[in-house]
Amino acid sequence: MPAYGREPETNAGRQSGMLAVTFVILALSLSYLPAPAQQRIAWTMRATVLRPFLVTQDRLASARMNARDVEELMAKMDSMTAALSTQAALSDENRALRRLLDLSERAGPTFLPATVLRAGTAGSESMFLVAVGSAQGVYEGAPVVTWNGLVGVIREVQKEISRGMDWTHPDFAASAMLEDGTMFGFVENRRGAFREVDRLVLDGTAYNEEALPGTRVLTSGLSGVYPRGIPVGVIDGVEETQGEWRKSYWLRPMVEPGQVTHVLIATRGAGDDISALWSADSVLATLTSDSAQATGRRRK
Amino acid sequence: MHLLLHVGFGIGRAAPDLLTVALLLGARELGMGRAAGLGLFLGLLEDALSVLAFGANSLAMTIVAALGAVTKDLFVGDSTLFLVSYFLIGKWTRDLVHWLVAGEALRQPFVDHVVVQGLTGGAYAAVVGLLLLEVTGLRKEAAA
Numbered sequence: 001m002p003a004y005g006r007e008p009e010t011n012a013g014r015q016s017g018m019l020a021v022t023f024v025i026l027a028l029s030l031s032y033l034p035a036p037a038q039q040r041i042a043w044t045m046r047a048t049v050l051r052p053f054l055v056t057q058d059r060l061a062s063a064r065m066n067a068r069d070v071e072e073l074m075a076k077m078d079s080m081t082a083a084l085s086t087q088a089a090l091s092d093e094n095r096a097l098r099r100l101l102d103l104s105e106r107a108g109p110t111f112l113p114a115t116v117l118r119a120g121t122a123g124s125e126s127m128f129l130v131a132v133g134s135a136q137g138v139y140e141g142a143p144v145v146t147w148n149g150l151v152g153v154i155r156e157v158q159k160e161i162s163r164g165m166d167w168t169h170p171d172f173a174a175s176a177m178l179e180d181g182t183m184f185g186f187v188e189n190r191r192g193a194f195r196e197v198d199r200l201v202l203d204g205t206a207y208n209e210e211a212l213p214g215t216r217v218l219t220s221g222l223s224g225v226y227p228r229g230i231p232v233g234v235i236d237g238v239e240e241t242q243g244e245w246r247k248s249y250w251l252r253p254m255v256e257p258g259q260v261t262h263v264l265i266a267t268r269g270a271g272d273d274i275s276a277l278w279s280a281d282s283v284l285a286t287l288t289s290d291s292a293q294a295t296g297r298r299r300k
Numbered sequence: 301m302h303l304l305l306h307v308g309f310g311i312g313r314a315a316p317d318l319l320t321v322a323l324l325l326g327a328r329e330l331g332m333g334r335a336a337g338l339g340l341f342l343g344l345l346e347d348a349l350s351v352l353a354f355g356a357n358s359l360a361m362t363i364v365a366a367l368g369a370v371t372k373d374l375f376v377g378d379s380t381l382f383l384v385s386y387f388l389i390g391k392w393t394r395d396l397v398h399w400l401v402a403g404e405a406l407r408q409p410f411v412d413h414v415v416v417q418g419l420t421g422g423a424y425a426a427v428v429g430l431l432l433l434e435v436t437g438l439r440k441e442a443a444a
Binding site (some may be wrong): 012015016017018019020022023024026027028029030031032033038041042043044045046049050 | 331332333334335336337339340343344345347348349353354355356358359361362363366369401
């Protein structure tokens with residue numbers, strides 16, 4: 001029996017050990033290679049084995065950059081939209097003022113310019129204040145108009161301030177007629193489920209007379225409250241037919257009271273017929289177009 | 301997977317050192333020479349991406365691979381305790397050798413790199429290694 005001793009190393013084991021030592025020496029020598037040689041080895045590895053991973057990283061980094069760019073662009077777009085929306089409001093106001101100025105020039109000193117102030121409290125939705133009063137010649141029942149047409153009427157007058165109601169007020173009523181004077185009636189308010197859907201109705205018209213959609217309706221001056229010729233609205237369709245003796249029509253209002261900021265208020269010298277102020281074809285055409293657009297917005 | 305996580309996705313240290321785990325697993329299957337060769341190759345991959353201390357990873361991986369192959373002759377079995385110790389010590393040894401070879405100018409403080417990061421990374425590698433063995437079924441095959 002052979003004596004117990006160390007297990008003899010196989011040839012393969014020795015070779016493996018030698019190989020391992022060789023690799024360790026090789027690895028150690030890598031640290032002492034000149035820098036250009038090290039860089040060449042690293043570059044070769046990066047260009048071959050590591051290339052897919054580096055490309056993946058590059059694309060992911062690009063995607064992240066793009067995502068960040070999109071966020072920045074969105075933020076810039078939001079800022080620009082905010083700026084533009086502010087400018088749009090200013091532009092609208094500027095246009096309204098220019099139109100009012102145009103109307104004011106045509107109306108002369110018998111109409112007073114004023115800025116509309118709304119209290120914004122509950123119950124005051126259809127009322128507004130204007131900083132002109134009896135001292136400037138404003139009287140109770142004075143019509144309030146814009147370049148587009150009738151806004152409402154002054155109800156209370158003090159020395160330097162007056163209170164008026166617009167056509168959305170339940171008490172609003174105005175005698176009216178078609179533009180060509182063929183049909184007379186009175187315009188009143190029909191409240192909707194929301195204030196935004198309040199509408200005007202031309203009521204009390206004769207059954208056997210037809211008002212075509214798109215026909216302009218003006219104040220007739222019959223009641224003595226509103227002078228003749230102020231645009232009120234445009235016929236939009238039949239609202240109701242009662243028996244065979246009366247029809248009423250929906251009107252598209254000429255003025256959206258919520259958008260009104262500046263108005264003209266008639267004084268006693270304005271006269272009973274002011275239709276000449278709105279008689280220019282271009283003005284009336286624009287009025288109709290504006291009214292249609294406003295109605296479209298309301299319906300949306 | 302290691303390169304995809306570390307290089308492709310750029311996750312960094314949050315991703316486990318799968319290269320060392322793979323090397324330790326491979327070293328148990330290969331002979332010492334081939335394991336050292338594998339270690340040198342994997343180390344070179346990491347060195348190619350490191351700007352400084354070229355060769356440190358290569359040497360560390362080669363030595364760890366060779367030592368891992370030696371353990372095959374010293375320890376038999378695949379108990380959880382052994383595997384956890386194997387991965388933990390293997391990864392820690394790799395970090396230790398790397399720290400030693402990297403040179404004074406480049407290496408971080410010993411406590412940070414070897415004690416804290418080495419042991420934490422070792423534990424992480426051990427958990428991931430065990431999970432990999434379970435998921436891939438390599439552990440059952442070895443037991444059979």
